Amino acid sequence: MVNEKKGVSRREFMKTTGIATGTLIGGGIIGGLIGYNVNRDKGTTGTTGTQNGEGHGQTQDQPNNVGLKFFTNMTAFNVLSQATERIFPEDDLGPGAISLGVPYFIDNQLAGAYGMNAKEYMQGPFEDGAVTQGYQSRLTRAEIILQGVTKLEEEAQSRYKKGFAELEGEQMDEILTAFQKGEVEMMAVTSDFFFKLLRQATLEGAYADPIYNGNRNMDGWKMKGFPGHQYSYIGQIENKDFVKIDPQSISSMTHK
Amino acid sequence: MVTTLEKVDVVTVGVGWTGGIVAAECAKAGLKVRGLERGAKRGTQDYAMVHDEFRYAIRYELFQNLSKETITFRNHRKMNALPMRMMGSFLLGEGLGGAGTHWNGHNWRFLPYDFQIKSMTDEKYGPNKLGSDYNLQDWGITYDELEPYFTKFEYTAGISGEDNNPFWGKRSKPFPTPPMKKTPILNRFEEVTKNLGYHPFMMPSANLSESYTNPDGATIAACQYCGFCERFGCEYGAKSSAEITVVPTALESGNYDIRFHSNVVEVLKQGDKVTGVRFIDTITGEEFIQPAEIVVLTSYVLNNAKLLMVSNIGEMYDPDTGRGTLGRNYCYQILPSATGFFEEQFNTFMGAGALGMTIDDFNGDSFDHSDLDFIHGASLTITQTGQRPIQFNPVPPDTPAWGADFKKASIHYYTRTLNIGGQGASMPHKENFMSLDPNYKDAYGLPLLQVTYNFTEQDRNLHKYLSEKTAEIMKEMGAKTVVPANPLTDYDIVPYQTTHNTGGTVMGTDPAISVVNTWLQHWDAENLFVVGAGNFAHNGGYNPTGTAGALAYRCAEGIINYSKTGGSLV
Numbered sequence: 001m002v003n004e005k006k007g008v009s010r011r012e013f014m015k016t017t018g019i020a021t022g023t024l025i026g027g028g029i030i031g032g033l034i035g036y037n038v039n040r041d042k043g044t045t046g047t048t049g050t051q052n053g054e055g056h057g058q059t060q061d062q063p064n065n066v067g068l069k070f071f072t073n074m075t076a077f078n079v080l081s082q083a084t085e086r087i088f089p090e091d092d093l094g095p096g097a098i099s100l101g102v103p104y105f106i107d108n109q110l111a112g113a114y115g116m117n118a119k120e121y122m123q124g125p126f127e128d129g130a131v132t133q134g135y136q137s138r139l140t141r142a143e144i145i146l147q148g149v150t151k152l153e154e155e156a157q158s159r160y161k162k163g164f165a166e167l168e169g170e171q172m173d174e175i176l177t178a179f180q181k182g183e184v185e186m187m188a189v190t191s192d193f194f195f196k197l198l199r200q201a202t203l204e205g206a207y208a209d210p211i212y213n214g215n216r217n218m219d220g221w222k223m224k225g226f227p228g229h230q231y232s233y234i235g236q237i238e239n240k241d242f243v244k245i246d247p248q249s250i251s252s253m254t255h256k
Numbered sequence: 257m258v259t260t261l262e263k264v265d266v267v268t269v270g271v272g273w274t275g276g277i278v279a280a281e282c283a284k285a286g287l288k289v290r291g292l293e294r295g296a297k298r299g300t301q302d303y304a305m306v307h308d309e310f311r312y313a314i315r316y317e318l319f320q321n322l323s324k325e326t327i328t329f330r331n332h333r334k335m336n337a338l339p340m341r342m343m344g345s346f347l348l349g350e351g352l353g354g355a356g357t358h359w360n361g362h363n364w365r366f367l368p369y370d371f372q373i374k375s376m377t378d379e380k381y382g383p384n385k386l387g388s389d390y391n392l393q394d395w396g397i398t399y400d401e402l403e404p405y406f407t408k409f410e411y412t413a414g415i416s417g418e419d420n421n422p423f424w425g426k427r428s429k430p431f432p433t434p435p436m437k438k439t440p441i442l443n444r445f446e447e448v449t450k451n452l453g454y455h456p457f458m459m460p461s462a463n464l465s466e467s468y469t470n471p472d473g474a475t476i477a478a479c480q481y482c483g484f485c486e487r488f489g490c491e492y493g494a495k496s497s498a499e500i501t502v503v504p505t506a507l508e509s510g511n512y513d514i515r516f517h518s519n520v521v522e523v524l525k526q527g528d529k530v531t532g533v534r535f536i537d538t539i540t541g542e543e544f545i546q547p548a549e550i551v552v553l554t555s556y557v558l559n560n561a562k563l564l565m566v567s568n569i570g571e572m573y574d575p576d577t578g579r580g581t582l583g584r585n586y587c588y589q590i591l592p593s594a595t596g597f598f599e600e601q602f603n604t605f606m607g608a609g610a611l612g613m614t615i616d617d618f619n620g621d622s623f624d625h626s627d628l629d630f631i632h633g634a635s636l637t638i639t640q641t642g643q644r645p646i647q648f649n650p651v652p653p654d655t656p657a658w659g660a661d662f663k664k665a666s667i668h669y670y671t672r673t674l675n676i677g678g679q680g681a682s683m684p685h686k687e688n689f690m691s692l693d694p695n696y697k698d699a700y701g702l703p704l705l706q707v708t709y710n711f712t713e714q715d716r717n718l719h720k721y722l723s724e725k726t727a728e729i730m731k732e733m734g735a736k737t738v739v740p741a742n743p744l745t746d747y748d749i750v751p752y753q754t755t756h757n758t759g760g761t762v763m764g765t766d767p768a769i770s771v772v773n774t775w776l777q778h779w780d781a782e783n784l785f786v787v788g789a790g791n792f793a794h795n796g797g798y799n800p801t802g803t804a805g806a807l808a809y810r811c812a813e814g815i816i817n818y819s820k821t822g823g824s825l826v
Contacts, residue, residue: 087658121326129338132748207645208310229307232480233606242601
């Protein structure tokens with residue numbers, strides 16, 4: 001299921017292209033585009049089955065109803081992409097954040113109510129407060145993620161004189177860990193808060209219903225053994241054995 | 257300009273379980289009732305797309321929009337209270353059905369001990385078991401007096417259960433529907449707790465084991481164990497809630513209507529009576545006065561207290577002097593637990609909100625507290641509610657929080673992790689209270705409610721003792737690794753804990769320490785009633801809805817009596 005071999009295995013592809021480690025690719029536009037083709041190894045056979053429902057899907061590497069709605073700069077988007085991939089990497093269980101579409105998921109979320117803090121109380125006065133009082137930043141999530149991504153790039157440049165997306169995995173991890181520990185200076189927010197937000201958004205993108213443009217091909221669910229939308233388990237709830245069920249998107253309710 | 261509407265007999269502020277119950281009973285008795293609900297109309301047909309964890313559980317589809325109104329919070333009086341800017345520790349409901357739409361359906365009757373907690377604790381352990389910092393008090397009503405109303409609520413909701421728990425109060429009637437299905441997870445808990453000498457039983461559930469038609473003629477469907485319950489509405493109409501039971505009952509009487517998008521901002525009082533409420537239409541911005549013979553506050557705990565505060569009804573609690581009652585005895589719920597990591601796989605993604613087995617051997621005063629540094633306890637339960645992949649990423653201790661090892665472990669343990677959790681009692685402390693915030697305002701210019709709250713010694717001790725008990729059970733269940741909950745430190749408003757906020761508008765027989773009498777009639781205004789978990793003098797070792805439902809039924813009877821006779825009901 002999760003280890004389906006179609007054409008060149010994903011892992012082989014990653015090795016030969018060096019995408020995972022970034023040794024091959026420079027920054028800028030080319031890197032950005034190639035960064036997004038890690039799905040190509042299965043592109044000819046897979047359909048998303050999720051963008052448009054079963055049978056109406058587009059080939060995996062051309063989801064032209066998926067695109068950027070928030071980020072304007074491919075370098076920044078690549079930094080985001082690589083950071084999410086470090087948080088939720090490709091491995092022998094299956095795809096990582098990039099192949100799952102997580103960066104697009106996050107981008108799309110930042111363009112909407114979530115990014116704009118539409119449902120959060122955002123009136124001043126703003127004070128730092130105690131940890132137990134939670135989020136007190138005057139910034140929206142979109143502003144925090146953008147600033148954080150910019151800071152990741154700056155940190156890469158100052159530590160290694162390279163773009164974040166060009167670093168070795170361990171180097172990226174070192175920088176991300178510094179953010180996680182709150183060691184990097186940010187404005188009007190702490191770096192550990194940014195990291196928490198990024199980690200949570202990555203998991204959301206890996207496991208949200210594919211209608212939100214992450215969890216491509218329901219691969220996040222397949223890895224985890226979560227069947228998504230099923231009408232009923234009344235016939236199986238008493239089973240002693242573990243039950244494997246092919247997952248289904250909520251889009252199956254609207255695409256018959 | 258303010259438009260004054262035609263007077264009604266009864267107006268309820270908020271239409272969830274309590275507002276629906278009051279409306280159904282009063283409307284059936286011939287009173288003209290209007291419900292003012294600040295959210296939208298909704299029902300089973302609106303929950304068809306509910307199997308979407310991200311939209312409902314993560315992005316909070318059914319919950320209050322905090323940009324319009326939230327609360328402020330501090331741990332103690334020396335801190336500056338700051339707004340809860342994002343939803344976290346508890347999830348405030350909005351819309352028809354209120355928080356009763358997204359509940360899990362754990363339906364309990366508080367124990368006989370709860371209602372007489374001060375007298376019984378003093379009698380058994382002496383008058384100073386907890387010390388003078390705790391505002392321990394009796395509720396002014398006994399379990400036996402409330403029993404018919406518990407039964408009434410359970411028969412309205414069709415609760416599924418079995419009466420084989422030796423520790424709870426006597427039931428006058430059996431459960432209306434049999435218990436839910438026992439799954440392998442529940443069977444194992446049952447076997448292990450029996451071997452340990454405890455008394456397991458199926459949790460009383462508002463996710464029904466079979467289709468049921470209640471005495472009012474409303475039908476609740478059979479639960480399908482789909483795994484989307486808490487934070488979701490039920491697409492089958494199989495989770496008892498106001499919008500499929502008491503609200504249609506009230507509407508069918510012909511004596512009831514609901515005005516949606518109507519946000520009440522003031523209870524109007526003249527002399528020793530209230531005259532109605534003032535509200536804003538949240539669509540048009542227009543202001544209205546709804547005159548009423550009787551006003552019933554039936555919104556959430558926090559908002560009921562706030563409305564009284566902004567309307568200057570009653571005396572605010574002052575922690576320095578101990579005087580005043582409004583905002584006093586704010587309590588929460590203490591959540592001891594243990595997590596077990598197993599080698600075998602379970603169908604943890606299947607389930608229902610109230611599918612569980614419980615023991616009450618460590619709840620209330622079922623066990624001796626003579627040598628313990630706390631009172632009361634918790635119901636200890638294993639539930640199979642349906643684990644979903646964004647929210648549930650369990651990893652054993654010392655696993656990194658992200659990266660390759662995290663991914664592997666969280667995927668591996670997704671279906672190999674069980675949790676035993678307690679709904680622990682929360683005792684009132686003189687420093688835990690609600691008031692009005694001096695700095696922050698809501699969308700209508702009213703002050704936000706301010707909550708001052710921290711865990712106490714009692715809480716920490718209860719939590720530690722019972723987390724150890726749950727860990728022992730989990731070990732016996734065969735977990736390879738057992739991790740008891742971290743010891744309680746300071747209350748933190750960020751991580752979700754529970755939407756079991758209680759107190760602030762406490763009931764009782766003494767106006768010096770209660771806001772309403774035992775019919776939930778306000779001491780300072782005889783035609784004003786305040787209903788809900790805010791009436792709890794402390795929070796018990798169970799989820800609150802069953803007890804709030806019983807109090808609402810009793811209150812409705814009081815309101816009907818009052819409409820005939822007037823005057824104080826006590």
